[in-house]
Amino acid sequence: MSAPSQSIPGKTVLITGCSSGFGEATARLFADRGWNVVATMRTPDTHRLPARENILVTRLDVLDPASIDAAIAAGITRFGAIDVLVNNAGFGLFGVFEATPRPKVMEQFAVNVFGVMDVTRALLPHFRQRQTGVVINVSSGAGIFTLPMISLYCASKFALEGFSEALSYELASVGVTVKIVEPGGVTSTRFGERSEAEAATATDLADYRPFVAAVQETFTGLRAARAGSTAQEVAETIFTAATDGTDQLRYVATQDIKPLVAARRETSEERYMALMRGQFMPR
Secondary structure (H helix, E strand, O other), rough: OOOOOOOOOOOEEOOOOOHHHHHHHHHHHHOOOOOEEEEEOOOHHHHHOOOOOEEEEEEEEOOOOOHHHHHHHHHHHHHOOOOOEEEEEOOOOOOOOOOOOOOHHHHHHHHHHHHHHHHHHHHHHHHHHOOOOOEEEOOOOHHHHOOOOOOHHHHHHHHHHHHHHHHHHHHOOEEEEEEEEEEOOOOOOOOOOHHHHHHHOOOOOHHHHHHHHHHHHHHHHHHOOOOOOOOHHHHHHHHHHHHHOOOEEEEEEOOHHHHHHHHHHHHHHHHHHHHHHHOOOOO
């Protein structure tokens, strides 16, 4: 992947999942701050990004390796090089584990874990050749602590966190930095819409109904508490991770999850489990 003789100067970021939410906000922010942006998504015909010289909108489906290679090649051809990768594309399953069909379980990991791995692997030869690069993986508070009804989403994000941390040691040896950005449940994105749509495909198991109703009531209160968190806040954190020049691994992106992050990381196992069980276990 050699740089062409004619390219647009400046730093370049490739971002997955730019059709809405964190990806769209991050693409706009980087472009506004003078970066070249390779804004990728499964269906680029529906994008809402402005037509600008420093924004290339192109197709990338993390489940389609050919589209990954094509998007990377298009970005390098347009801008000369890629400096930062933001693995943002993902979705969440909502519902009790027992009621979730196995194909949906496989899809959750295919998108949130294996898709990230495939995009990263495809870009690493370019980073390694240049002896520089930053990989930013968008995780979640659900990659730090767990919540009922999203066990599969939590499992995928825990896997992403473990992969990212281990990968950071390997890539440091070739000049590449790995970062993890951990947002909370921002209500201003379409993430919740897809989660609700996915929940509709799950089997309704009557034995779980009282628990599900109680958990949904708790979640209603949690959503109200996090109403102030925005996709812009997450985009700012991603930009900081890309540009701060440090080897810091994890960045908590929204204020709403900080109490639970502190409970998980800074208290004893006994206190943490007592807190969570008090919230979610049947009374």
